[in-house]
Amino acid sequence: MEVSYDDAIPNNVDLSSDRTLLRALESWHPGYLDWWQDMGPDGFQEADVYLRTAVGVDPAGWAKFGYVKMPEYRWGILLAPKVEGRTIPHGKHKGEPVWQEVPGEYRALLKRLIVVQADTEPASVEQQRYLGKTAPSLYDMRNLFQVNVEEGRHLWAMVYLLVKHFGKDGREEAQALLERRSGQQDNPRILGAFNERTPDWLSFFMFTYFTDRDGKMQLAALAESGFDPLSRSCRFMLTEEAHHLFVGETGVGRTIEATCAAMNKAGITDPFDTEAIRKLGVVDLPLLQRKANFHMSVTRDLFGSEISSNAADAFSAGLKGRFNEAKLTGDDHQLQDATYAVTRVVDGRLVTEDVPALRAINSRLLDDYIADCQGGIDRWNKAIEKAGIHFRFTQPHKGFNRKIGEFAGHAISPAGELLGAESWAALKDEWLPNGDDIAFIHSLMKPCHQAGAYASWIAPPRMGINQQPVDYEYVKID
Numbered sequence: 001m002e003v004s005y006d007d008a009i010p011n012n013v014d015l016s017s018d019r020t021l022l023r024a025l026e027s028w029h030p031g032y033l034d035w036w037q038d039m040g041p042d043g044f045q046e047a048d049v050y051l052r053t054a055v056g057v058d059p060a061g062w063a064k065f066g067y068v069k070m071p072e073y074r075w076g077i078l079l080a081p082k083v084e085g086r087t088i089p090h091g092k093h094k095g096e097p098v099w100q101e102v103p104g105e106y107r108a109l110l111k112r113l114i115v116v117q118a119d120t121e122p123a124s125v126e127q128q129r130y131l132g133k134t135a136p137s138l139y140d141m142r143n144l145f146q147v148n149v150e151e152g153r154h155l156w157a158m159v160y161l162l163v164k165h166f167g168k169d170g171r172e173e174a175q176a177l178l179e180r181r182s183g184q185q186d187n188p189r190i191l192g193a194f195n196e197r198t199p200d201w202l203s204f205f206m207f208t209y210f211t212d213r214d215g216k217m218q219l220a221a222l223a224e225s226g227f228d229p230l231s232r233s234c235r236f237m238l239t240e241e242a243h244h245l246f247v248g249e250t251g252v253g254r255t256i257e258a259t260c261a262a263m264n265k266a267g268i269t270d271p272f273d274t275e276a277i278r279k280l281g282v283v284d285l286p287l288l289q290r291k292a293n294f295h296m297s298v299t300r301d302l303f304g305s306e307i308s309s310n311a312a313d314a315f316s317a318g319l320k321g322r323f324n325e326a327k328l329t330g331d332d333h334q335l336q337d338a339t340y341a342v343t344r345v346v347d348g349r350l351v352t353e354d355v356p357a358l359r360a361i362n363s364r365l366l367d368d369y370i371a372d373c374q375g376g377i378d379r380w381n382k383a384i385e386k387a388g389i390h391f392r393f394t395q396p397h398k399g400f401n402r403k404i405g406e407f408a409g410h411a412i413s414p415a416g417e418l419l420g421a422e423s424w425a426a427l428k429d430e431w432l433p434n435g436d437d438i439a440f441i442h443s444l445m446k447p448c449h450q451a452g453a454y455a456s457w458i459a460p461p462r463m464g465i466n467q468q469p470v471d472y473e474y475v476k477i478d
């Protein structure tokens, strides 16, 4: 059967005029659909879901709402508009016109950057595969599926770059993206956090707040790329990513809201009165802090080694910039002589040292990420304060629970003290989700699948999606 790709795949890359590209995508497409059926949301593939589809990149085109069955979602290939006269913002080629074709000398490095980004997209769909069954409302279920189909679209976006610009290698990489599996022993996803499980809805909200924010930072850094198709692709992906971050921030926020309301109603003032609070069917705030600690620390690992020659190479080559690179003032965007302060463990002590800024690109992106995380945390704290409860969420020290980079192999408390292995073992259950926490969260994960109903542990949202009411039938299950 001839698929009309201009109808089936919304695109602004003139897909129908490029026969080779079309053929490559046509042969990839069935495998993608098989992957979606095997590894996408378990169940609900026949349900009508109220989804947003991007059919263009202009304000009128990128958010069309309507009921659609997920396998029929129109995964588009959309690049942000070309900026006339754009030049490479950083590195050795700074000021030269951006590349429309792959620069030969950087082919391998560029391909690797695209593949690593691409791999995270299907990975998160796999991690979230079973969550629909325990959705705390149809509104939340719809948001989960929206995130899932958009991560699918992000995979399309990256596969487009691979097959269009990297020939046979690119087609092989596109195929391998459908073969790796999150958490699988012999063929796992590339990055560690994307092999962790997302087994419950608190994990999902923490993931979309903290881990999708890594996605935002990486996409923002790639949006600065001198390889213009990558830049334009990432710029458009960032508009979708904003919704994922919203799902995370409001999901955790609504959980906090339900907890505070239940505590106040029951006259409980001590946020650490765990037993009494859990009896109310809500999540105690210290548990949420431990969940946040876990997700923050595994996500920080995604930034790679703080000091990295690969990151220096990608920056100098003009392939990946810093956060907001083109807008940064105060240095020459080449960083040959600049330094950057990096915290490391030296002789059993945490010290902050100036290192060559070029080699500290990852460290800087991580610092920018940590700063970017704080906004939502402040808003959560404000809500707790408003409810009259004495509790504040904090970000643990950068070195807490790290497996990659300068702090790997060291036991560091959330407050930033270096510990011996024994103290760590004695205290880690206070800092990371412990067995009781996980069992309790598990006990709360009961489906709440009637329109307008919300599980006890989460408050309804203030507003529905696309101005629909909060009791709208966002997913028609039968």
Ligand SMILES: [Fe+2]
Pocket (backbone or CB within 6 Å): 121, 150, 151, 154, 215
């Ligand atoms: Fe994504």
Ligand SMILES: [Fe+2]
Pocket (backbone or CB within 6 Å): 151, 212, 215, 241, 244
């Ligand atoms: Fe995302």
